[in-house]
Amino acid sequence: MKYLDEYRDQRMAARILGEIRRTVTKPWVIMEVCGGQTHSIVKYGLDYLVPEPIELVHGPGCPVCVTPLEMIDRAHAIARRPDVIFCSFGDMLRVPGSRGDLFQCRAEGADIRIVYSPLECLKIARANPGKKVVFFAIGFETTAPANAMAVWQAQTQCIRNFSALVSHVRVPPSITSILQSPANRVQAFLGPGHVCAVMGYREYEPIAARYRVPIAITGFEPVDLLEGTLAAVRQLEQGRYEVENPYARAVTRDGNIEAQKMISRVFQICDRSWRGIGIIPKSGYRLSYEFRDYDAERIFEVESIRTQEPPVCISGQVLKGLKKPNDCPAFGTQCTPQTPLGATMVSAEGACAAYYNYGRHLTPANSMARA
Amino acid sequence: MCLAIPGKITDIQESGGIRMAKVDFGGVIRQACLEYLPEAAVGNYVMVHVGFAISKVDEEEAARTYHYLQELDQLRELQAAETGGGDEIP
Numbered sequence: 001m002k003y004l005d006e007y008r009d010q011r012m013a014a015r016i017l018g019e020i021r022r023t024v025t026k027p028w029v030i031m032e033v034c035g036g037q038t039h040s041i042v043k044y045g046l047d048y049l050v051p052e053p054i055e056l057v058h059g060p061g062c063p064v065c066v067t068p069l070e071m072i073d074r075a076h077a078i079a080r081r082p083d084v085i086f087c088s089f090g091d092m093l094r095v096p097g098s099r100g101d102l103f104q105c106r107a108e109g110a111d112i113r114i115v116y117s118p119l120e121c122l123k124i125a126r127a128n129p130g131k132k133v134v135f136f137a138i139g140f141e142t143t144a145p146a147n148a149m150a151v152w153q154a155q156t157q158c159i160r161n162f163s164a165l166v167s168h169v170r171v172p173p174s175i176t177s178i179l180q181s182p183a184n185r186v187q188a189f190l191g192p193g194h195v196c197a198v199m200g201y202r203e204y205e206p207i208a209a210r211y212r213v214p215i216a217i218t219g220f221e222p223v224d225l226l227e228g229t230l231a232a233v234r235q236l237e238q239g240r241y242e243v244e245n246p247y248a249r250a251v252t253r254d255g256n257i258e259a260q261k262m263i264s265r266v267f268q269i270c271d272r273s274w275r276g277i278g279i280i281p282k283s284g285y286r287l288s289y290e291f292r293d294y295d296a297e298r299i300f301e302v303e304s305i306r307t308q309e310p311p312v313c314i315s316g317q318v319l320k321g322l323k324k325p326n327d328c329p330a331f332g333t334q335c336t337p338q339t340p341l342g343a344t345m346v347s348a349e350g351a352c353a354a355y356y357n358y359g360r361h362l363t364p365a366n367s368m369a370r371a
Numbered sequence: 372m373c374l375a376i377p378g379k380i381t382d383i384q385e386s387g388g389i390r391m392a393k394v395d396f397g398g399v400i401r402q403a404c405l406e407y408l409p410e411a412a413v414g415n416y417v418m419v420h421v422g423f424a425i426s427k428v429d430e431e432e433a434a435r436t437y438h439y440l441q442e443l444d445q446l447r448e449l450q451a452a453e454t455g456g457g458d459e460i461p
Contacts (some may be wrong), residue, residue, distance in 0.1 A: 117422025
């Protein structure tokens with residue numbers, strides 16, 4: 001496939017690795033922000049291929065992982081109602097709440113449907129006028145315009161039996177919170193390519209300047225990830241800290257203005273709780289007042305549901321780049337993708353699940369592959 | 372979750388007041404909403420996420436980056452010729 005295959009080319013990857021090897025002189029800790037990037041890095045073993053002094057740590061950018069447990073419980077409470085058709089992206093179905101997951105709710109009779117695009121929910125709502133159709137609107141800024149469009153179209157087309165359970169998150173406050181942590185180890189970021197395709201990268205420029213961290217806007221294929229790493233390493237070695245855009249084929253500085261307009265029309269910025277991390281100020285979107293009639297939390301009165309996380313899990317430290325999945329005694333034993341204890345194991349894009357799925361619970365990780 | 376896949380627009384039509392495109396992903400055709408890329412035309416490559424085209428693939432930028440990455444290799448070969456050695460390929 002054009003614009004995909006050439007970025008999986010082994011020779012190209014080897015060239016960039018050679019250049020990284022020639023450039024690096026000191027140990028550096030670089031965090032990839034996005035869960036999709038984590039998945040690619042572990043899948044292709046890029047963290048083993050980069051020269052030893054570079055450590056890649058995995059960031060908080062998996063929206064499925066960071067959706068708080070209480071929001072999952074609210075989803076389950078709504079989905080179990082007999083008058084509801086509950087729609088969700090497929091990845092959310094196997095995320096366990098306090099009592100089972102959405103697959104289990106479905107097995108017990110709930111009408112739960114997987115959608116590829118949020119616009120499908122509007123079709124379902126029109127076809128089922130006697131039912132309330134609820135969409136689980138999660139995601140980062142990449143997904144926010146699509147979800148906003150569904151709400152906007154529902155209002156424009158007067159579709160009254162549609163609502164959204166919104167748990168949107170935003171990247172810049174999350175990386176700021178990592179940088180502000182006294183224990184922070186991260187010295188540069190591989191910026192989230194598709195979040196920036198929507199938002200542009202202007203809002204990352206003050207972060208790079210204030211915290212003196214290079215940010216390289218990075219794509220999701222192995223060649224993209226190595227190119228981003230090379231850009232970050234060059235800046236670190238030269239003592240620069242700028243936002244650089246090696247992913248220019250998909251990202252511009254201003255991003256997609258039309259999509260941003262729709263986000264600010266439908267959503268407003270709010271504080272948001274992140275699973276494994278806690279509340280990060282201004283790190284989420286919720287429906288703005290004008291769209292309150294489409295707010296499932298309000299309609300179904302589930303806002304009071306509160307839940308506690310299991311205390312053994314170290315996912316909070318993994319999400320901040322302080323620990324690796326195999327630092328956890330429960331990793332691969334008590335905690336597996338089938339029986340996840342916390343955020344980073346619940347989705348295939350979570351760091352723990354990626355490590356597990358690519359067999360890293362089977363061997364003492366680093367020593368083997370680097371040898 | 373934030374994955375966006377590049378595909379080529381093969382057809383554009385209105386559907387219920389929304390601008391939609393048929394997008395070809397290496398032989399698999401899917402619908403994508405074009406509301407956020409009003410300037411996109413048939414033949415353009417776009418990045419599609421959850422059924423929405425979120426950005427146009429800038430073909431010039433892609434070619435420029437690719438060219439630059441290939442030059443890395445030529446530079447390396449040049450250096451290897453001068454020093455009599457090169458980097459190992461992993």
